[in-house]
Amino acid sequence: MQLHAARLCLDCQEIHDAAACPACLSESFAYISRWVPAPERRKRPRPVSSADAETYRQLLAADTGQPKSMRWLKRGALGLTIVSVAGWLWRRSAGEASAATAVKTRRSDDGA
Known part of the structure; x- marks a missing residue:
């Protein structure tokens, strides 16, 4: 106990x-x-935060200093870019799949 x-x-x-x-x-x-x-309960006291940790804290805190509208604008632009690239890749892969199906269909028509 x-x-x-x-x-x-x-x-x-x-x-x-x-x-x-x-x-x-x-x-x-x-x-x-x-x-x-x-x-x-601890064998050793907690270590004092290093200079690197303080630098990272300052970098992370600097991001919150921007206005909310600017952050939402950046996030929206990033989201739009990601969705656009995903759609482009989706159409490209669907186009390659339909082209491969068309080639197989032509070969089967030529062979018959």
């Missing part, structure tokens, strides 16, 4: 980690860490 989860039942003084006391089913409790200080 971990110290930060251990509870003392206020009715029967049973130590448990469940929502209700397993001995008397009481829900009145107090955390043990109230009286027993829990040591730091």
Whole structure:
């Protein structure tokens, strides 16, 4: 049982980690860490953020400084470009498929 989860039942003084006391089913409790200080759970303290991380934060924060209308305009242009290229590729592949079908049809007509 971990110290930060251990509870003392206020009715029967049973130590448990469940929502209700397993001995008397009481829900009145107090955390043990109230009286027993829990040591730091981490072995090492968190590392201080590096200069690279701060640079990335500034680059990401700079993007939010633009007006919303400009961001929507850029997103719309990008979306339109993606849809246009996808449609062009779709028609191109459909055209190649119909051309291949036409060649097979001509060969079967010539052979018969």
